[in-house]
Structures are given as structure tokens and as C-alpha cells.
Amino acid sequence: MNDTLNRQGVLASRPVGIPQAEHFEIRETPVDRPGPGQVLIRNRFWSVEPAMRGWVNAVGNYSEPVAVGAVMRAFSAGEIIASESPEHRVGDRVTGLFGWQTHACVDADVIEHTIQGDDLPLSAYLGVLGLNGITAYFGLLDLGRPQSGQTVVVSTAAGSVGSCVGQIARLHGCRTVGIAGGAAKTALCTEAFGYDAAIDYREDDLESALAAACPNGIDVYFDNTAGPISDAVYRQLALHARIVVCGTSSVANWDPAPVGPRIERSILVKRASMHGLLVFDYRSRYGQARQALEDWIREGRLTWREDILEGVEAAPDAIAGLYRGDNMGKRLIRVG
């Protein structure tokens, strides 16, 4: 293990739309030493997620865009190898916004979570036990409010958030219907994640497949895509349906917004509601979600898939690959 050289994935130029390999470069710099109140973290895994498109685009969004020339903003997981903070010990396993770098020298308050126990794998804390699982938990339970016997439809149903949504909905007694692209992902939906039905939006006639899978209409739609998939769902809402807008991965560019069928009439006639979800709004309650997710995993009632790329060199193309649908599960980069 080389702890003198920090290898980083850096934003090289600003993309429009989906960031491609050409927009990133690998940079090597000396490892910093922690100052007072700081820790040095040896990252083991970098996260790759759809939201990164928003983080690097110049368009107004949740947070300041990542600066050109800066280390890519990213959640990562690793262990503390040096600490100048009294609250953190060498050997602690931690996650946080440490960026795409092998060695992160950060103020201790950048640590988002210190893992308790050692029975669950580190990588899970970037997915099902990280923001993906927490997003699924609050989005489904707080905004979707599923009731036993209701029908929950999930887009990108085999993905790291979607697969967790489907399983939590099933744990709450719901009929679950997953929408995914390709036979491998729909098979994963029904075989690994327990969906009652899975629809391949590339092959199936979406309207008729939804009608067949959801004979009583759709009570909860957990949406990661927007676009034509959502339009088909909106036409089959049940009375008082809840739509949770978690992501818009099918739309490459929102500047300007693309057009689609207006939804006001569906919302009105069905007395439906639509809710935007940002997991950061639930920060004060992360512990509640993580505890529930850990319990379900330990009880064997919640599973997940990972798609692990090997090495720093995999980073530049990793986001573009997500949008191509390359991955089967939570995409991570193993860097140590």
C-alpha cells in the first residue's frame, strides 16, 4: 500500500448533459498530513451515481457545481489511517463525501457515518446501507406511503435505489412491479429482488404490460427516469396515487426542459400527488433508516447487487456507463 501518493479522479472540463470519459482525468499528488481536527482516510471504494450528472453540470441544482480542475465530488468509503481528531480513531471504517481520491485528508465533520460493528461489508455502506438505501427508505415510506395490498411500480427497478424500494415495498405487503431495461435486469427484478412482475421497457408494450401487471391501477410510483416510462405510468394511476420523483435518468438535458404530455389532468382526476425527493433533507433521520436496513439485511430479508469496477482508471467512463445502462447493481470503483 502506497500512502505517499494520492490518486484522484478530477473534472477536466465541463460537460453538457451526461459526463463522458473525456471530461475526467487522473491526477497524482502527494498525500496530505492531517492538521488539528482532521483525519486521513484511505478510501477503498468510490461511489458512482446518476446524481453526478447534476453535480458537474453548470445548470443550477442542489449544490455548487464541481469546479473544473477539482477532485470529483463523490461518496467514498475507507478507513482512517491517521487522526488528529479526538473523536475518531485509526482503523475506524467511515463514509462521507471524501471525493474520488485514494487518500482524503478532511476535517472530521466531513465524516458522514462511522460504521458500528464489522459483520457487514464496507461496500454496502455506499449503496444499500448508504444514501441509496436511505433514499429508498424515506422516499417510499415517507412520500410514497404504501399500504399493504397496494401496487407499487418502480422505474430503474433493478438499480441500487430501485431494488431497495421494491424490496421494502414487498416487506410492507405491497404488490411490486419493476420496470427495467433488458432481459437480464427484469430477470434480476423477479429472481433476486422479489418483484411480482417485471416489465422490459425496451421490448414490452409498456401500456399493456402495465395494465396487465397492475389490474387495480398504480398506487405508488417511485420514479427514477421521467420521460415516456413515466408518461405510461401516469395514465394508469389509482385514486389518490403518490408519485415519488427521485431521479430523471431518461432525460439527457433539461436546459430547456423537453416536452411531454401535460399531467395536471391526471393529477386532478385521480387526486394524486407528486413529490420531489432529496435524501439530504432527511439527514437528521439517517440513523433510523440505516438501522432498519441493517436489521433487514441481518434477517436475510433485504439483498443487493454490486457492479464493482477495478482501479482508479475506471473512473472517467464510469458515469457515462451508468447512463448507458452497463451496470447490474450499485456501481462502485475499488481503489484499494
Add this chain to the structure above:
Amino acid sequence: MNDTLNRQGVLASRPVGIPQAEHFEIRETPVDRPGPGQVLIRNRFWSVEPAMRGWVNAVGNYSEPVAVGAVMRAFSAGEIIASESPEHRVGDRVTGLFGWQTHACVDADVIEHTIQGDDLPLSAYLGVLGLNGITAYFGLLDLGRPQSGQTVVVSTAAGSVGSCVGQIARLHGCRTVGIAGGAAKTALCTEAFGYDAAIDYREDDLESALAAACPNGIDVYFDNTAGPISDAVYRQLALHARIVVCGTSSVANWDPAPVGPRIERSILVKRASMHGLLVFDYRSRYGQARQALEDWIREGRLTWREDILEGVEAAPDAIAGLYRGDNMGKRLIRVG
């Protein structure tokens, strides 16, 4: 007063889109006598409202379409002139779905409300003290959830629902901004209904006018129009904004739905929510709303405007006129 002839406004043919004068006819039939459990109501006012478009169109909606040849479904207000129901007395002032007819012989349970007291005018119980005011009350307070200091934008702001929304929002300490068509209506907004600002969507540049009137963004949008007015509002939502979809009057035909800019990204980035409103869902709580509205009127804090057409012959063109924007206030037809 002729209580032997019942004059009715009847649906003569099924319209596509906005019903016009040609779709209705006036019919005269003998007045029925009430049977056991029934009452005979002499209607004084018939209501005219945008929702009637939906009631006469064949497209699936809240309720069965009005049959061709049937009395037009309508709220009306009148007094009981004969009663075979022990719970209702001759002279009671009542409202309900008595239809466009001068004499309604109905089962007593069709009476939706029996007016208590006699200090407030009968016509008000079809508008500000009827479903318009109750719609405004629950839509704004239950779904819009305005907080003091927030900005509430209302479309068709001078209308019978909108004017009430604006005033209730103001009573709750909000900044209120009305959108209406034409100088007469915008003047009514600021002078009669206390809006802090009014925007003429026909004359003003909507985007810049909204930006000027809502410097902190739009916290609550109470929408009666959909269409380009809503698109402009959606672009200026504040964080955690609430959109209440009460009507879609700017869209003449929803079959198929017209296209517009997709809204998922705005909903997501602002963590906004959108809620369909149908007042009938609040039936069990009408009394709470009506009491509050009566109190505000008696305290001089809530006002309204009426647009009263005279006589049965005014009925056929009355709905089309609403959609032309002819009326300044709640449209009623006085029939006795």
C-alpha cells in the same frame, strides 16, 4: 309564481371540449309531487361552473357523464315548498345537486345543506359559502399549507374559487399574487380581494412579472388553469413549494393531453409537491369550512363577487361564457 310548470335546462347533445349554447335546450314539464321521504324545492339560483365541462363530456372523469336528454347536473339553491320528509320543513333554505330546473322533486338526502340563520344571502351558498369557498378552504389550507410570510400565487385569481383562496391566504399572513385576464379582473384582484400584486397574463410578460412580484419564489401555487400560465409558475417555485391542482381551464381538450415542458426536474430540484384537489373528498368536513367562511364574512374579512344571469333562457350559453372569461365573479342564473 307558477308552481305547476317545471322549466329545465337539458343537455341536448354531447359536446367535445367546451359545451356551447347549441348543446342545451329548455324544456318544460309538469311539476312533480313529492312522494314519501321526498321534498319539492323551488330553486331560486342555478350554479354555473367550469367543472360542468367535465360533467357533460364522455371522457372518464369523476362521475358518470350527464345523459343526453337529462336535466343538466348542477348545484342550485332554493326553498322547500312541499315536504314529505320529517326532517325538512316548508320554508327551509337548502342547497344541493338539484339540477338546472325551477322545481326539483328529490329524495331528502339529495339536500346537501340546510342553511342556518337568515343573515347571509341565499346566492352566497352557491359560491363563497358553497363548494367554491369550501374548495378554496381545503385546497389552500390542507394541501397548500401556507405559512405566514410565504408567497401564494393564484391563477384565475378573481374567480369564485381564486378570489377566496387569495383572501384566505392573506388572512394567514401570506403575500398574495393573483394572475387573471384583463385589466378589469386584475383591478378587482388588488382592490376588492386584497392581493398584494396582480398580473394580467394577456398583457404582462408573465415570467418577469412573476419574478418581480415573487422575489423569494413561489411557496404555494393554487392552480385553476394549467397551460402556459402554470409553466411560468413552475419555473419560479421556492424550495418545498406546494402546487394545488384545482382546475385546468386553459386546456380545452385533454383527449389526448396537450404537451408542455416536463415538470419532473422542477419538482425534484425544489423538492416540491403537486396535489390534485377534489372538494368532494372533504365532504365529511364541509361544516368546518362553512363555519369558518361564515365567520370571516360576518367579521367583514371575506368578500365575493357575483355575476348573475337572469332567467332560464340564459342557461345554454352560460358555461361557454365562463370559458370566454365573460364573468366577473361567481356565475349564477336567477330563476325565481
